[in-house]
Amino acid sequence: MADHPAPPPCKYLNLTYPLPFVAHVEINRPEKMNAFKQEMWQEFPPLFSHLSTSPSTRAIILSGAGPKAFTAGLDVQEASQDSPLSPNPSHSALDGARTATTLRRHIDAFQACITSIEKCEKPIVAAIHGWCLGLGIDISVCCDVRICAKDTRFSVKEVDIGLAADIGTLSRLPKVVRSGSWVKDVCLSARLFGAEEAEKVGFVSWVGSIGGKEEVVKEALRWAELVAGKSPVAVQGTKEILNWSWNRSVEDGLRYTGVWNSAMLQSEDTKEAMMSGISKKKPKFAKL
Amino acid sequence: MADHPAPPPCKYLNLTYPLPFVAHVEINRPEKMNAFKQEMWQEFPPLFSHLSTSPSTRAIILSGAGPKAFTAGLDVQEASQDSPLSPNPSHSALDGARTATTLRRHIDAFQACITSIEKCEKPIVAAIHGWCLGLGIDISVCCDVRICAKDTRFSVKEVDIGLAADIGTLSRLPKVVRSGSWVKDVCLSARLFGAEEAEKVGFVSWVGSIGGKEEVVKEALRWAELVAGKSPVAVQGTKEILNWSWNRSVEDGLRYTGVWNSAMLQSEDTKEAMMSGISKKKPKFAKL
Amino acid sequence: MADHPAPPPCKYLNLTYPLPFVAHVEINRPEKMNAFKQEMWQEFPPLFSHLSTSPSTRAIILSGAGPKAFTAGLDVQEASQDSPLSPNPSHSALDGARTATTLRRHIDAFQACITSIEKCEKPIVAAIHGWCLGLGIDISVCCDVRICAKDTRFSVKEVDIGLAADIGTLSRLPKVVRSGSWVKDVCLSARLFGAEEAEKVGFVSWVGSIGGKEEVVKEALRWAELVAGKSPVAVQGTKEILNWSWNRSVEDGLRYTGVWNSAMLQSEDTKEAMMSGISKKKPKFAKL
Amino acid sequence: MADHPAPPPCKYLNLTYPLPFVAHVEINRPEKMNAFKQEMWQEFPPLFSHLSTSPSTRAIILSGAGPKAFTAGLDVQEASQDSPLSPNPSHSALDGARTATTLRRHIDAFQACITSIEKCEKPIVAAIHGWCLGLGIDISVCCDVRICAKDTRFSVKEVDIGLAADIGTLSRLPKVVRSGSWVKDVCLSARLFGAEEAEKVGFVSWVGSIGGKEEVVKEALRWAELVAGKSPVAVQGTKEILNWSWNRSVEDGLRYTGVWNSAMLQSEDTKEAMMSGISKKKPKFAKL
């Protein structure tokens, strides 16, 4: 894929292109079960901003390196030493209001890093296996589609370390799973739940049958290839309109759709798609 | 039903009254699997506006004529010849902004036709069988209840013809099925899904056990008869309040409910309903 | 629990503390299947306001006394004799506008009583068994988590007495159950549904396996004990942020979370939780 | 202007084109001070829908015929004889709920007629003189710009006939005049206010200096001619974006603007406008 604009250098997010137009981002700190420290999550914005407009990217897979975990969440050890959560002599001089300001700015910045995944214009499928704890939930709810291996174990873990999840789970989970009772249960109790339960409540839309990471990544590749073969104008427009409409009124959704498509229907893709349908050939779409 | 105000004449939407107070609307172009051309969707507003206030109508069934399909969606052949999507010499003289204006006005008008189903004050059950593609999804999500035959095959088909669905599916589907992962999957991939899957995610609330159209229409009739036998003040108020509250805050929903019912509790229906309960007779309610 | 502020006296809501920090509220009029009259629902605001700030309460169970019902709903007999719904000679002198004002004020006050459950800062699990009709649905959707016995029978009963449910079901049910088709079905038809169906659509998140009230109350106790053992700062913050975010935009949810946690991360609980994790001891958290 | 699509026939709304691209709509029942009866307000939707897409219309003036009034409001005499407000023997058989339904449908239809003015895509200036009472306020707040003669007398008159203004004044006035104290004052007291006061609070943006209708219509013509001479893509986009943004968040406004202009910047008008600026010639823009 020689014509890619060069992606930003990343140490912990590994980018490959296993198939044309299909990017694979791997969270890559397997020796710590992909637990996150600050420099890791700060790699999301430049990478996903790049993918968002890269014409060679039409679908994205997000997975965790190594056999054990999508991610074990926040690296609590690290966080307790070098973060606003750590006991800090210089903080102790601050009054409660000033400490709060420091904390709020830290949370804002952290949230913005994870939100950069959600803002990517291209569809993202999270291929989840092993442990998916705490921050792993925050990250996966920013993806469009979630699928998981049979042996995945999830937990909205934050209450177990004495805090309310603040990087997005509590704002986004109720919008993608609407069993209110289940959402409240898992968020308040921090209990583990498995793949089968995750599928039953709609948190994931596919579960592997044999277990293990390979199977779920293979399914993610299949899905990404399917989507990457379609008109990028149609696919990216569909993602955008779904995201816009999600929590707005039907009226607002319809109007935005009309304005969006007033430009997007001026593409060549509709003709190409219809022609290909008739001629039974694979359509080829211009870059976007 | 001699006291019906005369319904508007329709060529493609067939209206009958199989039971007292139960209207049955059939999409009627079976030779084309009920595929839609412009004059067909333009029949929705006058018909559903009529049904909305017709005192002889208390529940509505919407189904597709013929054994093959609820509807195969947009008649693409027709659309490619005679619509804003067709290559039109007179359009080529317009700049991008003016073409966009023409397209937007066309989409607005198309959306308004389908929205007229949603605005009907009476409950509507969609009885779906066979193919339900593209526009079929847009239409069915405007209904209150969706049930389907065992062999129904659904697809949010639009990305396969190079465009984002713009007649309502993307705005309404996330509000009636709240597995975010599943909604994104089927909208981005345009893949087919069957009755069982539709029921599992909550898109439909009943699936036939033997397959075929007769069974689902029979169930729709049973449901419609049940609802038509209840107080129209109660039923229509319930629909209105649910629709209003759906995407508003609980506070706004509660307040609207209070104001609505401050008038609606001044009906005779509560007394009639309670009396009938005691005397074990079927209640009779005045028209609405 | 000697250090409780004294709870308000209640005649129909029975308060006990079966476990430390776990309050059990029982709707207590078993001879009438816990059917509600006005003085019963007026007990909710003082009691749940008390529990909301009581430092000795960290989780709440709500159930119905007696073997037959969570609650059979509104005591219609009572309501028909002594309420704005009853034929009242002094009302007959009022015009329609003035009658509406009387009714609206009555509904406002009734709604406010039930909403007081939702406003409680502590998590509430509804342990439901037997009949759960009408007002029982209004009440249970104000709770955070709903679990039920195998033999529970539910109904959004109101249309059967000639009115649209106006105490909260129609505003809250679409927010906690993810199938639009199912919500419309049960609200418009008032049909009964059982525990299995309630779980399938996500209305409840756990169903007993043997039937009977004891099993569901036992499970509620287990859940409440689990939650009561965690940091109250974390648990109550999680409930608050989930409630705030539920129907707001993700952006608004994230911002509120950041501001909330800028104060809440200044607790000792995080340290206590982490220490306990390391030392494998049960953490002890200060009151809240 | 031979290329106009033919406007719908109107009896009470008089349409002329005093200048190229400038439409003048006159409320035309001067013998009754332009007081409104039902067939008059029913003429708004077809006429303003026509003007909204008529390529020969770029700015619209709305005024009242005759020297005495913009409009004296609802023709109360007519309304008391032939409307849902009139004592109607056939109504007396209805219970309070059914009467309310009839009234609500009537108000909905009435509101929709007046809202059709607001929905027109072209800018509208209301040129107001003489009496502007009740419905006159409802109508004028649907226009973009309001100017008035020196001797205009306004009143939100409805409370004086025993009802709350229900055709739009109470929803729209607080959005165009943001002295809350003044809005509440004039709506609750129904007192008269003059041109000077209307300008001071921002209800109108220009007041004539000599009094009389001619002056205000002349100023409206001047304004309309100015606006009609500019790019219709720019002018109509400006109106649309202002209307969309008015009561939405800044974020939603910015996003909608970006999507709107992604199509609209593909016009030839920018080049034409810039060239004309350089060459000091009057620009000529294609139709829209």
Added chain:
Amino acid sequence: MADHPAPPPCKYLNLTYPLPFVAHVEINRPEKMNAFKQEMWQEFPPLFSHLSTSPSTRAIILSGAGPKAFTAGLDVQEASQDSPLSPNPSHSALDGARTATTLRRHIDAFQACITSIEKCEKPIVAAIHGWCLGLGIDISVCCDVRICAKDTRFSVKEVDIGLAADIGTLSRLPKVVRSGSWVKDVCLSARLFGAEEAEKVGFVSWVGSIGGKEEVVKEALRWAELVAGKSPVAVQGTKEILNWSWNRSVEDGLRYTGVWNSAMLQSEDTKEAMMSGISKKKPKFAKL
């Protein structure tokens, strides 16, 4: 006015009825320039809840006792000794999160007391004179109409005591005054502004010409008498619809209006108002 339900006893809010249907509430602690301590603001909810439904009250005047002030705001001396703001030994044992919880509950309760003024169903005119500082602004923006004496001096005083105004000014002031620049100026700088400036920006809608309290109370009486003479169905409906519509979309405002008036047009007041207009008699309306 013998038929008043007895108002709740108040020590600092003095209630009189200077005219039929016109209530006058006086903030009554003139020896401290009506500065507020906790027991004073706790008198608002029971009193305004009483007035809200009292059939003998149709308009309310709110003013300050004594010649010097509407109110000098929070009694800071008192607050520094006996409130969550005061240095409290028992607080010092709490961590930052628990202190925040105590403070938030205190602010919630304080806000609810002042909001009770806004929730009153009857129109309220604030007659302001002398000093109107801090809490005086919070209170006056909850009233419908604000008028003031020539020598009134206002200040959004809170930043001068080191805090952001938290009892409502910052949420309500931008909704009642139309200049964003001015609102930010006075809130950020805490500077004094006088009656003339308050009128210019629309904060008040009438200013006395001679100065002194008598004149402004007299004008308030005149206004209240005028409003109290009109149909209470019309007046209270107008207030309700304005409040609802204020920050909602026009569509939501119109719909609510239609539902509200579907009940309210079933009053006798319209006929009474029209008859009186014809017969030139003062109309008499039934209680509400």
Added chain:
Amino acid sequence: MADHPAPPPCKYLNLTYPLPFVAHVEINRPEKMNAFKQEMWQEFPPLFSHLSTSPSTRAIILSGAGPKAFTAGLDVQEASQDSPLSPNPSHSALDGARTATTLRRHIDAFQACITSIEKCEKPIVAAIHGWCLGLGIDISVCCDVRICAKDTRFSVKEVDIGLAADIGTLSRLPKVVRSGSWVKDVCLSARLFGAEEAEKVGFVSWVGSIGGKEEVVKEALRWAELVAGKSPVAVQGTKEILNWSWNRSVEDGLRYTGVWNSAMLQSEDTKEAMMSGISKKKPKFAKL
């Protein structure tokens, strides 16, 4: 001010500290009347992000260098050569949908640069003189307070170059000036308006009396010094709460205020402010 974190290097935005805690940002391209090219507006985000958290900055003045203009707006000449608006051979190969995508991404990025001003946590006063056209309006409505010299001339200029203003004016102007008629007038007509008119409608809150830049900058300094002398916890909280509440419901504003202040009241500033008030000394507040 040796303890400043080093500000980012800027070529066109000149940063000085004329007074302690008071930053002065000057748009600095006087030879082109401060007209903007892309590299200029790209300097806003790093600079205002720096100022937002710089503890040595408590108030900010924004003005234009040179005697002639705040800014003449977009440098149209530059834009016509090197921007998405310029005729670009490489663009001509793109279809309408792909051109729209390029344009939308450009507008998004441009908007984000200007929005960075609004997001700054510190109060900003725009000191405007001379020409303030097009982008000058977009920029000034992102500031908190606007003041201007007597001879300032403003115009929402965009329609004159054939486009709807898309960098924020149309979304923000209706929120800071609420004469709807005036806003529509100046946006649709692009006419010039002067200082006096700007003050009358509330767009600016102060106008110089003698004309010229010096006077308005001097007034800005006076205002900034006043605000910079107050508690930064109070000032920045006031700005934050005003911004949050501006277009949200009163309920949402009140709740956010309570949560915000639950942390912010834990500052030392309240005590310091009160002590200083008593001792008549200038208070000293810790950094923020």
